[in-house]
Amino acid sequence: MVVAVRSCGICGTDLHLLAGDLGTDRFPLVPGHEPWGEVVAAGAGVTGYRAGDLVAVDPSLHCGACDPCRRGQGNMCERWAAVGATRDGAWAEFTAVPAANLHLLEPGFPVEVAPLAEPVACAERGLRRLDPRPDQPATVYGAGTMGLLMAILLDARGVGPVTLVEVNPARRALAARLTGADVRAPEDAAGLRAPWVVEATGNPAAFEQALAGVARAGTLLVFGVASPEATAAVSPYRLYADELTVVGSMAILHSFPAAVDTLRRHAARLAPLVTDRFRLDDARDALALVRSGETIKTVLTPEEPS
Incomplete structure (x- = not known):
């Protein structure tokens, strides 16, 4: 399917990709793995969509034939690929993607939250891995896009109270306004304990x-994307003696439909996370803003941002 891109987000993974430190990049490459837009054309034999349909795009490309795929673990695919990571993505006016990767946004869908479809799908997958229980406290480390999403979605599921730990004072102020969580600096979180903890920074010290x-x-839940070379100190004794469980969550797996439903139901809470919009021609400025940490979700739009 060919999709006219309405907008496509920039995330921390894109910064790793552009730095060449993920080991999956194949330049020259058009980045962009968080798009939504309008169907404009279909390949031969493709059915189920019409020109004008609004869709969100799951960027995951699984081979379907390797052992992990056959076990239903496509995000562990031995031939793993992704739109915007190993093949051209959606920092563009148009992008071509497999029809199976499209998710219809029904008429009346709150399009102001459509740019969050891919990040929320990642968060939904992470929450399945964490499997938290309602009415029990949780702590989230990191108030970037994914940390804020996790804090909001934990609260929406009745988990709490939620504490959000963030090193950046400006982000702490924004996080307090957007999430309603107890927001703290790292030094004020020493001694904090919770049965459900999310590390959403990728920083070894935060881990x-x-x-x-x-x-x-x-x-x-190890949810942040760290450098492949990063290491951290772990006490094997404490894992044993306290019977701790440590789980990772990598990308999206069977969680995109849930993400679309979550966006529809919680649009009012999630829409403020889309903070900045740039034209494609201004992508360098957009990337500089993302690197500064002074934004939540920045998106690129082929048209003039409204």
Whole structure:
């Protein structure tokens, strides 16, 4: 299917990709793995969509034939690929994607949250891995896009109280306004314990503090994207003695339909996370803003941002 891109987000993974430190990049490459837009053309034999349909795009490309794929673990695909990572993506006016990767946005869908479809699908996958229980406290480390999404979605599921730990003062102020969580600086979170902890920064120091903040018999979700060379100190004894569970969550797996439903139901809470819009011609300025940490979700739009 050919999709006219309405907007496509920029995320931390894109910064890793542009730096060439993911090991999956194949330049020259058009980045962009968080698009939504309008169907404009279909390949031969494709059915189920019409020109003018609004869709969000799951960027995941799984071979379907390797052992992980056959076990239903496509995000572990031995031939893993993704739109905007290993093949041309959607920092463009148009993008071509497999029809199976499209998710229809029904008439009346709140399009102001459509740019968050891919990040929310990642968050939905992470929450399945964490499997938190309602009415129990949770801590999220990092108030970037994914940390804020996690804090909001945990609260929406009745998990709480939620504490959000963030090093950047400006982000702390914004996080307090957007999430309603108890927002703290790292130094004010020493000694904090919770049964459900999310590390959403990819920073080894934050990982170590997050692991220290897991209550006995609790679970840590490693959700942030760290450099492949990054390391952190772990106490095997504590994992044993406190019966801690540490799980990772990589990308999207069977969670895009849930993400579309979540966006529809919680649009009012999630829409403020889309903070900045840039034209494609201004992509360098957009990337500079993302690197500064002074934005939540920045998107590129082929048209003049409204």
